Amino acid sequence: MARMGIGIIGCGNIAATYLRNAALFGDVDLIACADRVPEMAERRAGEFGLRAMGVDALLAEPAIDLVLNLTIPAAHREVTQAALAAGKHVFTEKPLGVTLREGRELVAEAERRGLRLGSAPDTFLGAAGRRARALIDKGAIGRPVLGTAFMMGRGMEHWHPNPQFYYQPGGGPVLDMGPYYLTTLVNLLGPVVRVSAVARTGEAERLITAEGPFRNTRFPVGTPTSLLSLLEFAGGAVVTFGASWDVFRHSNHPIELHGTEGSLRLPDPDTFGGDVALSPRGEPWAEHPSEPEPFGAINWPFDAPRLANYRMLGVADLVRSIREDREARASGRLALHVLEVMEAILTAGETGSAVSIEGAVERPAALGEDEATALLSSDAA
Numbered sequence: 001m002a003r004m005g006i007g008i009i010g011c012g013n014i015a016a017t018y019l020r021n022a023a024l025f026g027d028v029d030l031i032a033c034a035d036r037v038p039e040m041a042e043r044r045a046g047e048f049g050l051r052a053m054g055v056d057a058l059l060a061e062p063a064i065d066l067v068l069n070l071t072i073p074a075a076h077r078e079v080t081q082a083a084l085a086a087g088k089h090v091f092t093e094k095p096l097g098v099t100l101r102e103g104r105e106l107v108a109e110a111e112r113r114g115l116r117l118g119s120a121p122d123t124f125l126g127a128a129g130r131r132a133r134a135l136i137d138k139g140a141i142g143r144p145v146l147g148t149a150f151m152m153g154r155g156m157e158h159w160h161p162n163p164q165f166y167y168q169p170g171g172g173p174v175l176d177m178g179p180y181y182l183t184t185l186v187n188l189l190g191p192v193v194r195v196s197a198v199a200r201t202g203e204a205e206r207l208i209t210a211e212g213p214f215r216n217t218r219f220p221v222g223t224p225t226s227l228l229s230l231l232e233f234a235g236g237a238v239v240t241f242g243a244s245w246d247v248f249r250h251s252n253h254p255i256e257l258h259g260t261e262g263s264l265r266l267p268d269p270d271t272f273g274g275d276v277a278l279s280p281r282g283e284p285w286a287e288h289p290s291e292p293e294p295f296g297a298i299n300w301p302f303d304a305p306r307l308a309n310y311r312m313l314g315v316a317d318l319v320r321s322i323r324e325d326r327e328a329r330a331s332g333r334l335a336l337h338v339l340e341v342m343e344a345i346l347t348a349g350e351t352g353s354a355v356s357i358e359g360a361v362e363r364p365a366a367l368g369e370d371e372a373t374a375l376l377s378s379d380a381a
Helices: 013-024 038-048 055-060 073-085 100-113 127-137 173-189 313-324 332-351 369-374
Strands: 004-009 028-034 066-069 089-092 117-119 144-152 192-200 205-207 218-220 226-233 238-244 255-259 262-266 276-280 286-288
Touching (some): 013 028, 013 038, 028 038, 028 055, 028 313, 055 073, 066 313, 073 089, 100 332, 117 332, 127 173, 127 262, 173 192, 173 226, 173 238, 192 332
Parallel strands (some): 004 028, 004 066, 089 117
Antiparallel strands (some): 144 255, 205 218, 262 276
């Protein structure tokens, strides 16, 4: 099967991860990269043996069928629209757009042009996500009733030299990290139908302690830094989702789901691996490790591996879905639903009123072990 030509727009830090992982997947053929800073494109091209091009030249390149959009969130809409207008399929980093309106426009544009649109995160397709999905689907916890999901920490100013944009409208913990948690929950439980939330801001100003030009300076916070939401799913389950950058230390598990026959515990959904734990009817937790499974082995950071990171998996599945004429698992429609839920959390937190979710989406098709292995290159399988 011939590989699909791919061009990358956006050559920042995340691009290095995608570029390294590309060699793992048999259908992926990276051809060129572009960036608004030409030196960044030249650097990545030299590191990974690609052609450095301008954005317009990349979009006009006939050998490129799919654009991987790795720009900053504020540029996602513009770059995705340009790629679609050039007749290219697109896979974009999260979020799909910074507003629900942007996301809807992009999904509609792709469908109007007969092109495929995919979006990160694809972590739910990793070993831990597939294990949890298989357990849910075979009824290991019975009918899901309720759950909790928590993303809590102290934010970015202690390690990021220029963290101000994280704390302004369009940023915040829900939009930044929510896609990982919410996409995982939708994959397991189906679509969300209603959202309630409360929002708080822990500190009106933040002190930057990371090394850099802004060290020991303060900046104003323009968006809530702690939100607690209640998500009501179409299947009847309810999940409390907390996202905060005001927490020094906590002992909450990333995701727990409880049903009529047992309980399920998931690792951090921002990684592809980790152990899934099952407690049937109150029995002791039984750990299900991810490491032997496809996309579960520890491989990142590259110099001192401690996590499983297989970003590019969603791109590989998108390429295969185009060839097979089916819906991609990390699809634009799934990302649009998650974007609507995130916007609803922010609206509910601001107004104090529950928000109904208008857009529905089906759970992605489960990724079986044979299909997962088939996505790998012959050298990586």
